[in-house]
Amino acid sequence: MALFARQLQSLTAQGIRSSQQVRLASSEVSFHTKPCKLHKLDSGPNTSVTLNREDALKYYRDMQVIRRMESAAGNLYKEKKIRGFCHLYSGQEACAVGMKAAMTEGDAVITAYRCHGWTWLLGATVTEVLAELTGRIAGNVHGKGGSMHMYTKSFFGGNGIVGAQQPLGAGVALAMKYRDQKNVCITLYGDGAANQGQLFEATNMAKLWDLPVLFVCENNGFGMGTAVERSSASTEYYTRGDYVPGLWVDGMDILAVREATKWAKEYCDSGKGPLMLEMATYRYHGHSMSDPGTSYRTRDEIQEVRKTRDPITGFKDRIITSGLATEEDLKAIDKEVRKEVDEALKVATSDGVLPPEALYVDIYHNTEAQTT
């Protein structure tokens, strides 16, 4: 009762942004999201979505962990504790967290090399991710894979070669269909990879056999340094499946992403075949740590997106304004997240490295460790 009264108070005090939110029950709020653009579909996901407090806090926490973890990785790279290739996900958190929120037990994910956030979301610990980047035993693959190759039970990686994951995703979906699982395989790729021939092949097979695969293009506007207009004859990536229906989703709004993914999953689960989703998102860092990210776009542009479209601050505003969470709740989460990442950092910078014998482990099934 007191909770409700407090909410009423805050409502009258601030004035309701009635087109934005409606109070349904004391612990659930309804929001409006941008409508999805549809390709060869008569209807799409709801634009009115509900969110409860528990989920709100969870999604906020998840996005913050990814943001912090990627920052930590960036700093480690600058300190030369991580070398080689390191592709950060900062700015795209809503895509991963939103999609995960709609996933159920048994669903799978496969993506390209911008995979640290996904690895954590799908079951790895922050320690595992950071230690893999620094090449230590505590790492997800004990240091043998590095940044681009991390896996968990339902996460098929982490793939270094652009586009290679597209047919793989279709294959995973085939296995699911064959086993009569009510699951989907979320197959992610970027706007650059959308021009790979393999996608065309995988799409054809998926539609031919009605495979439960969601081809998801995380369109962050740039394939390395090439803006989408310069690489693609058509930048409507959700339509590129042609005979495969598609959805364009606002990838900076986690609720829109969740809703679209839920809708898409239902579509696939009912046996109607694949869908092609496009998440309109943005990355703050360059393509990788070797790319400052400012030679093909302006700092102003990046700042603009941070100010107006940041997935975390946008979500934070919404849940605070609607009363689902308080400033203090979120501050407490921030503190907790910082602690988790800091502890992971400690392990990632101090753990040992696999001995040379490990070089030969896992080439074949049950290989003995060998040396020549």
Place this chain on the structure above:
Amino acid sequence: MSSSRALSLLSKHATTLSTSTRGKAHFTFQPSTTLPSGLESMEKSKMNLMQSVNEAMRIAMETDDSAVLFGEDVAFGGVFRCSLDLQKKFGKDRVFNTPLCEQGIAGFGIGVAAAGATAIAEIQFGDYIFPAYDQVFIAFEPPKKTKSFQLVNEAAKFRYRSGNQFDCGKLTVRTTWGAVGHGALYHSQSPEANFTHTPGLKLVVPRGPIQAKGLLLSCIRDPNPCIFFEPKILYRLAAEDVPTGDYTIPLGQAETVRSGKDLTLVAWGTQVHVALEAAQLAKEKLNADVEVIDLQTIQPWDEDHVVESVQKTGRLIVTHEAPISSGFGAEITSTVQKRCFLNLESPIERVAGYDTPFPHVHEPFYLPTVHRVFDAIKKSVNY
């Protein structure tokens, strides 16, 4: 599962990460002490590998109006800066970016070449060449097209299957190659051996800026499809005085970079510098005179040059970064044992990468370093 048990057992024997090993290069670049013949009087300028490649392409495009350069990100200069300023100089219709599609790049290049223009196609990392492998790979099959692999099936066999009515000799594929210190699985590979199983292609790997410029110009002007592998670790590291004019170094010719009478050591690309260091060490520690040969062209390789050397020394070691099994060292070894059987004083040795995917954190252990090469020299001379 055995492998995860193995890993957990091994984890108990963790070693501490020696950042110093992983951080520095496993070799020192040794500039060439002699110039290709006729170039002594030419004006020279200090250039690194990236600049000499840039120079070669500039000259190629100046002297051949039909030459075009394309690939991922080449317009702004390329991720390694090899095509810096070329679009500015020659314009957007001669230097342009392609989307992210290696098979498309190779196939497109073959088409351009077949239609009579000189095509310089860049594949950003040698590890990405495999989607293009099909297009390159057209060999001794009767004119029945099998599954498509651009480079191997289309480029290499075009002349053969059309009875010389068509060819894509004007195609040169440039790609980066070899270990770089932190490239891990997919940015460090040396895929040349895969292509040596395909007659019809020429494959070249330079050891430094002087050779790179001359060899690349030869490739571009050669009437056969060529793949030019550029050791990415040498792009900045390798700098020497390079003749500034238009010159070529013939393909199919190896070069003896260090003379010796006790053992022949064959290498190419970055590994030549490792070989030279090992040869120096062999002189100091074993008083052995090792002859180091840079193969330069892997296909067709200069058999006679190597055979002559082994007939003189009686001992051979071949060394390369690529995994040992079916690495190009295997082919050299087999040919030399046949032609020099009675000259050999010791078994031919190969010092190469181990038969594993190119590792992430184990790179310093995986590479055929100076010590492993020296060890093989020692075994051979003491046989």
